[in-house]
Amino acid sequence: MGRENRISAVAVLPQGLENAGCEELQALGAHDVRPLRRAAAFQADMACLYRLHLQARLPFRLLRQMARFPCQGRDDLYDGIRRALNWERWLHPSMTFRVDVTGTAPGLNHSHYSALQVKNALVDQQRDLWGERSSVDLDDPDLSLQVHLGRGDAVLSLDGSGGSLHRRGYRAAMGAAPLKENLAAGLIRLTEWDGSTPLVDPCCGSGILLIEAALTALQQAPGLGRQFALEGWADFDQQLWQRECDRARTRQREPHTLPPIVGFEQDPDIADQARDNIRAAGLEACITIRTGDFLDQSLPESPGVLVCNPPYGHRIGDEQQLEALYRDLGTYAKQNAAGWQLWLLSGNRSLTGALRLKASKRIPVSNGGIDCRWLHYGLRAPSSEQAATP
Incomplete structure (x- = not known):
C-alpha cells in the first residue's frame, strides 16, 4: 500500500472487543492498527476500506477521516468545516446529509449544538455556491458526516455504512434482551x-x-447484498x-x-x-x-x-x-x-x-x-x- 494512497480510518467497536477488532482488521488487510476505547484506528487503501465494509463482522461503523484542523471554539469549527472538503464535489444541494459530533472543545460542550454549527457551515457554503441547500435526513442520508472534537483539533470523517453494520438483515425476530x-x-x-x-x-x-x-x-x-453510503x-x-x-x-x-x-x-x-x-x-x-x-x-x-x-x-x-x-x-x-x-x-x-x-x-x-x-x-x-x- 503506497503512502500516497493511504486512508486514515477508525472502526467503532463493541466495548471489550477492541483487541479482537484489531485482529480482524489486520486479517482483512488494514495497516498500523491500534486499539482505542470502543474503537480501533487503522490505515488502509480504498480497496481495503471497501473490503472491510463487506467482510468485517465486529465494527458498528467504519469512519474514513477526510480532514483535521485546529479547533478552539465555535468559529474555528465553522470556518474549518467550510474549508475541510471541496463541498462543491461532495455535497450537492440535491443530496441529503446528517451530522454527528462526539467530544468537546471550548464553548462546544453539547453534541447537538456542535452538530448545528457544522450544519450551518455546510448549508451557508451551499447557498454561496448554488443559492440553495441540502436537507437534513437523520434516517437515510446520502452523506453521513462525523466530527470528533478533542485535544485542540476537529477531525471530519465520512461514515461509509449508511446505518450500523451490526444490522445484517436477517433479524426480523428478536428476543426480550437481544444480543447485537x-x-x-x-x-x-x-x-x-x-x-x-x-x-x-x-x-x-x-x-x-x-x-x-x-x-x-x-x-x-x-455486507454482501446491502446498500452502503460509500x-x-x-x-x-x-x-x-x-x-x-x-x-x-x-x-x-x-x-x-x-x-x-x-x-x-x-x-x-x-x-x-x-x-x-x-x-x-x-x-x-x-x-x-x-x-x-x-x-x-x-x-x-x-x-x-x-x-x-x-x-x-x-x-x-x-x-x-x-x-x-x-x-x-x-x-x-x-x-x-x-x-x-x-x-x-x-x-x-x-x-x-x-x-x-x-x-x-x-x-x-x-x-x-x-x-x-x-x-x-x-x-x-x-x-x-x-x-x-x-
Missing part, C-alpha cells in the same frame, strides 16, 4: 471455534450466537467495489461442510423466532433448533463448544428462578459435556456462582450497557480410573 450481531460475532471469535467441531447453545433465544458462528465459519460476508461518495470506484464484492463471494464455503450446530430453547414462540432468523439468514441446512428444556436434550457425540447467553436478571427473569437455571446449566455441563469447552456471557456474578464451575478466562465486555464477562470453562473429561468405576 457484531457482539455475538466477536464473542464467537474469542472462543476460537473454527467450524470443525460441534457448537451448541443450550439457551439459544433467537439464535444469534449460532447464526453468527455459522456465517463466520462459512465465510459469508455480512456508494454515493464523490470518489466511489465502481470497478474496485465490484472486484471486492466478487472477492468476498469466492471465499464462501458450502453449508454441508459444517459440523452439527444446535440450539435448545424452552419457549416454543422464541424457538420459532430463532427458526425464522435462521431461515432469513439462509442457514436452515446448518443450524437445528430443538424446542424444550436443555436438561432433556442430548449433545452431539464428539466434543465441541457450548456457548450461552442466559438471562442475568437485568431485563428478564426472576433472580431465584434464574439461580435454579444456572445451577441446572452447571450440572448439565458437568454430566453431559465432559471434554467440551463452555463459554457463557454473564452480567450477574452471583448467578454465575450457581454454576459451581471455575472459570479459566474472564473477558470484560459490554452488552447493551451492562458490564458483562465472557467466561470460559474447560469441562474436563473423567479420568480413565473414574470412567472404569462401576
Whole structure:
C-alpha cells in the first residue's frame, strides 16, 4: 500500500472487543492498527476500506477521516468545516446529509449544538455556491458526516455504512434482551471455534450466537447484498467495489461442510423466532433448533463448544428462578459435556456462582450497557480410573 494512497480510518467497536477488532482488521488487510476505547484506528487503501465494509463482522461503523484542523471554539469549527472538503464535489444541494459530533472543545460542550454549527457551515457554503441547500435526513442520508472534537483539533470523517453494520438483515425476530450481531460475532471469535467441531447453545433465544458462528465459519460476508453510503461518495470506484464484492463471494464455503450446530430453547414462540432468523439468514441446512428444556436434550457425540447467553436478571427473569437455571446449566455441563469447552456471557456474578464451575478466562465486555464477562470453562473429561468405576 503506497503512502500516497493511504486512508486514515477508525472502526467503532463493541466495548471489550477492541483487541479482537484489531485482529480482524489486520486479517482483512488494514495497516498500523491500534486499539482505542470502543474503537480501533487503522490505515488502509480504498480497496481495503471497501473490503472491510463487506467482510468485517465486529465494527458498528467504519469512519474514513477526510480532514483535521485546529479547533478552539465555535468559529474555528465553522470556518474549518467550510474549508475541510471541496463541498462543491461532495455535497450537492440535491443530496441529503446528517451530522454527528462526539467530544468537546471550548464553548462546544453539547453534541447537538456542535452538530448545528457544522450544519450551518455546510448549508451557508451551499447557498454561496448554488443559492440553495441540502436537507437534513437523520434516517437515510446520502452523506453521513462525523466530527470528533478533542485535544485542540476537529477531525471530519465520512461514515461509509449508511446505518450500523451490526444490522445484517436477517433479524426480523428478536428476543426480550437481544444480543447485537457484531457482539455475538466477536464473542464467537474469542472462543476460537473454527467450524470443525460441534457448537451448541443450550439457551439459544433467537439464535444469534449460532447464526453468527455459522456465517463466520462459512465465510459469508455480512455486507454482501446491502446498500452502503460509500456508494454515493464523490470518489466511489465502481470497478474496485465490484472486484471486492466478487472477492468476498469466492471465499464462501458450502453449508454441508459444517459440523452439527444446535440450539435448545424452552419457549416454543422464541424457538420459532430463532427458526425464522435462521431461515432469513439462509442457514436452515446448518443450524437445528430443538424446542424444550436443555436438561432433556442430548449433545452431539464428539466434543465441541457450548456457548450461552442466559438471562442475568437485568431485563428478564426472576433472580431465584434464574439461580435454579444456572445451577441446572452447571450440572448439565458437568454430566453431559465432559471434554467440551463452555463459554457463557454473564452480567450477574452471583448467578454465575450457581454454576459451581471455575472459570479459566474472564473477558470484560459490554452488552447493551451492562458490564458483562465472557467466561470460559474447560469441562474436563473423567479420568480413565473414574470412567472404569462401576
